[in-house]
Amino acid sequence: MSLDRLEVEKIAHLARMQVSGAELDAVAEDLSDILDLVAQMDAVDTAGVAPMAHPLHMAQRLREDKVTETDQRDHFQAIAPATENGLYLVPKVIG
Amino acid sequence: MQWETVIGLEIHAQLATRSKIFSGASTAFGAEPNTQACNVDLGLPGVLPVLNREAVRMAVRFGVAIEAELGRRSVFARKNYFYPDLPKGYQISQFELPVVGRGQVEILQDDGTAKTIGVTRAHLEEDAGKSLHEDFHGLTGIDLNRAGTPLLEIVSEPDMRSAREAVAYARKIHQVVRYLGICDGNMQEGSFRMDANVSVRPYGDELGTRAELKNLNSFRFLEKAINFEVERQIDRLESGAEVVQETRLYDADKDETRSMRSKEEANDYRYFPDPDLLPVELDDSFIASAVKDMPELPDAKRQRFGQEYGLTAYDAQLLTGSEALADYFESAAREAGDPKLAANWTNGAVSAALNKGGLDITSSPVTASMLGVMLKRIVDGTISGKIAKQVFEGMWSGDGTADEVIEAKGLKQITDGGAIEKIVADVIAANPRQVENYLAAEAAKQQKMLGFFVGQVMKQSRGKANPRQVNELLTKKLRG
Numbered sequence: 001m002s003l004d005r006l007e008v009e010k011i012a013h014l015a016r017m018q019v020s021g022a023e024l025d026a027v028a029e030d031l032s033d034i035l036d037l038v039a040q041m042d043a044v045d046t047a048g049v050a051p052m053a054h055p056l057h058m059a060q061r062l063r064e065d066k067v068t069e070t071d072q073r074d075h076f077q078a079i080a081p082a083t084e085n086g087l088y089l090v091p092k093v094i095g
Numbered sequence: 096m097q098w099e100t101v102i103g104l105e106i107h108a109q110l111a112t113r114s115k116i117f118s119g120a121s122t123a124f125g126a127e128p129n130t131q132a133c134n135v136d137l138g139l140p141g142v143l144p145v146l147n148r149e150a151v152r153m154a155v156r157f158g159v160a161i162e163a164e165l166g167r168r169s170v171f172a173r174k175n176y177f178y179p180d181l182p183k184g185y186q187i188s189q190f191e192l193p194v195v196g197r198g199q200v201e202i203l204q205d206d207g208t209a210k211t212i213g214v215t216r217a218h219l220e221e222d223a224g225k226s227l228h229e230d231f232h233g234l235t236g237i238d239l240n241r242a243g244t245p246l247l248e249i250v251s252e253p254d255m256r257s258a259r260e261a262v263a264y265a266r267k268i269h270q271v272v273r274y275l276g277i278c279d280g281n282m283q284e285g286s287f288r289m290d291a292n293v294s295v296r297p298y299g300d301e302l303g304t305r306a307e308l309k310n311l312n313s314f315r316f317l318e319k320a321i322n323f324e325v326e327r328q329i330d331r332l333e334s335g336a337e338v339v340q341e342t343r344l345y346d347a348d349k350d351e352t353r354s355m356r357s358k359e360e361a362n363d364y365r366y367f368p369d370p371d372l373l374p375v376e377l378d379d380s381f382i383a384s385a386v387k388d389m390p391e392l393p394d395a396k397r398q399r400f401g402q403e404y405g406l407t408a409y410d411a412q413l414l415t416g417s418e419a420l421a422d423y424f425e426s427a428a429r430e431a432g433d434p435k436l437a438a439n440w441t442n443g444a445v446s447a448a449l450n451k452g453g454l455d456i457t458s459s460p461v462t463a464s465m466l467g468v469m470l471k472r473i474v475d476g477t478i479s480g481k482i483a484k485q486v487f488e489g490m491w492s493g494d495g496t497a498d499e500v501i502e503a504k505g506l507k508q509i510t511d512g513g514a515i516e517k518i519v520a521d522v523i524a525a526n527p528r529q530v531e532n533y534l535a536a537e538a539a540k541q542q543k544m545l546g547f548f549v550g551q552v553m554k555q556s557r558g559k560a561n562p563r564q565v566n567e568l569l570t571k572k573l574r575g
Contacts, residue, residue: 014363016177053170053192053368059376065112065149068119069133076137077129086128087236090179093226 002032096333098295100325101302102261103253106268107246108278109222109286110153116221116245117144117187124284132224132239138183143371146171150245151375153277154194154219155385157247160271160392161214163198165382171219171372175365179237180224188248190366193218194375195247200271201394202263207408212264213252222246241285247277253292253302258321262314265289270393274418282312289317293324295332303328304338308352310345320345324352396421404434413442420456423463430467433474440466444487461490469497482506482558509560512568515552518560519568522551533573545569 003011005024008031012019019027073086082089115122118135135142158165172190195217201209224239249268255261269287272278280287289312294305308324311317323345328338343352391399393415400411400421414424420441428437445466449459469486472478478486478501489500501507509515523530526548533544545566552565 014365051191053374054370054372056373058373060146060373062148062151062375063119063145065114065147066119067114067121069114069121069131071130072133073127073129076132076134076139082234084231084236086130087227087231087238088129088179089231089234090237091235092233093179093228093235 003028003035097298098325098329098332099298099300100256100258100321101253101294101296101305102255102258102321103292104249104251104255104261104265105290105292106249106251106265107222107288107290108249108268108272108280110150110245110247110277111279112147112149112153112245114147115243116147116150116219118243120243122244126240128236128238129240132242136182136239136243144187144369146372146375147245150219151194151377152381152385153245153275154217154247155377155382156275156277156389157217157249157272158195158198159382159386159389160275161195161198161200161217163214163217164196165377166192166194166196167377168192169194169218169375169377171369171375172366173369174220178223178226179235180226180239180242182224182239182242186221186223187369187372188220188366189218192374194377200264200267202260202267203408203412204263205259210254210260212254212260212267215250215252217247217249220246220248247272253294258318258325261291261321262318265314265317267393270416274390274392276390285312288312291317291321291324293321293328294338295325295328303332304340306338306340306352307342308345309342309355316345316347319347319350320352323350327352390418404428404438406435406438410438410442413446414438417456423456423459426463427467427470430464431470431474433470436470436473437467440470440487444484448487448491460493461487465490465496472497472501476508476510476561477501478506478508479558479562482508506559509556510564512564515556515560515564515568518552518555519548519565519572522548522555523572526551530573545573548573 005028008019008024008028011031012027077083077086077088080088109122110116112122114120115136118133120133120136121131123131135144155165157163169189170192171187173185174188174190175185177184193216195214197216198214199211200214201211204210222241222244224237224242227236227238229236251264255264269280272287273280278286282288291308291311292305293308294303296303306324306328308320311320324343331338339354342355344355345352397408397411397415400406400414401408406414415421423445424437424441427441428434431437445456445459445461448454448461449456466487469478469483469490472486473480473483485504486497486500486506489495489504490497494500494503529544529547533541533548536544548569549562549565552560552569553562
């Protein structure tokens with residue numbers, strides 16, 4: 001399976017990654033190789049095999065519903081680029 | 096062309112746990128921004144989610160309440176999208192294997208018949224934070240206190256055919272989660288949020304293209320938004336245009352929906368199993384302990400109210416609206432010994448007064464036992480139903496119990512024949528012309544004219560004379 005430049009641009013957009021025009025062909029080729037590998041695995045007959053959700057054959061342990069965290073806002077916000085009135089500030093999302 | 100509306104709902108119910116679904120941070124509403132957002136909620140590197148047992152227990156209770164197949168083995172998946180109030184870049188949700196599978200609820204339609212609405216699934220997931228779009232020097236403010244709050248997303252089948260049915264279904268789910276005590280149902284605070292998938296089609300045809308309506312935070316808005324959207328889609332189709340699959344936002348101020356984003360440019364969520372979480376396995380003992388203290392559910396209660404107390408379907412429906420209201424009615428009925436009277440007063444005067452005061456039944460100034468005692472005084476003839484309204488008002492404004500109000504205001508019904516007889520005699524003596532007219536009239540008219548004298552007697556007795564006795568005495572005296 002081979003991806004074209006347009007598809008790579010769309011995937012890059014979804015992943016919020018900048019891929020320059022010069023890189024597009026090379027990335028398309030790499031991604032296509034990965035998809036070829038997936039296609040090989042896809043060809044294996046897996047009828048009757050349950051999809052694996054996790055490599056460990058164990059069940060999730062559950063936590064008691066108890067508040068164990070204290071307010072560490074100042075500590076966390078010390079590394080934030082911008083804060084105000086206790087809020088994290090980010091570039092405007094809705095114009 | 097006759098159009099048929101097809102509606103499915105997605106409801107997000109915030110689960111009433113103390114701590115978050117994957118962290119030990121508090122879920123309390125209204126805290127200072129980001130004071131309840133810990134390193135797991137912030138998605139800092141190296142942290143791991145640990146699942147809250149109570150959230151799973153609550154989901155199981157819901158599943159059992161809607162007679163659903165439970166997912167004995169359910170899996171958490173990452174739903175990938177970018178938005179600043181989702182710090183990890185993915186939401187932990189469930190995709191292929193949800194904790195609650197196919198179930199159903201029953202709604203009452205306008206004509207009183209029942210209709211079954213299918214629930215496709217319900218899955219556990221974490222809530223996102225909140226974006227504040229007010230201007231922070233051209234930036235957006237992010238509060239992550241809500242991030243990681245457990246949600247149960249309840250997805251219905253496209254089984255509803257009108258906005259009213261959609262509202263009846265949403266109310267039913269709201270009622271069930273509140274009875275179960277798994278969600279406080281507070282819509283202002285966003286604890287119960289609804290999205291509607293709406294499409295129209297010529298009767299009996301294939302499903303049409305749907306629009307997803309967001310931001311419906313009241314039952315009234317849900318109904319209005321669907322009605323607007325149905326009209327909009329029909330207008331488009333009838334004018335030869337197409338309906339585009341898209342997300343639309345309901346604007347309550349303008350009462351319209353408008354496009355947010357079309358599916359073509361929408362996210363591809365790229366779900367995959369979350370490697371940080373193992374599959375959740377529900378064994379029999381976990382399920383048994385989750386449901387061991389299940390309350391009587393709304394449908395069962397409604398049916399019991401009909402059978403046990405002889406209430407109409409309508410009254411029973413209203414009284415079982417919330418568990419607190421149902422309990423109020425039952426204890427008032429027990430005290431009064433007259434369930435129908437208790438039903439009339441609870442649905443009538445009590446509800447009206449609560450509405451007027453913007454109060455909830457749990458904060459009613461007239462408690463169930465106070466109402467019950469007052470009703471007992473109607474039953475034993477101490478006061479008339481009419482006077483009871485004054486007694487009720489007195490109790491509502493804090494003048495004490497029914498007996499205290501009756502005593503203080505002298506409202507006891509006069510059943511002493513001698514006392515009534517005296518008032519009757521006075522009224523007859525004071526109105527000779529009316530008496531003359533009465534005696535000259537035909538029998539059929541006399542009955543009507545008697546009303547004047549009854550009115551005078553009631554006025555003189557300040558409403559306290561027993562009306563039946565007044566009628567009897569007047570008729571006897573006038574004719575005698």
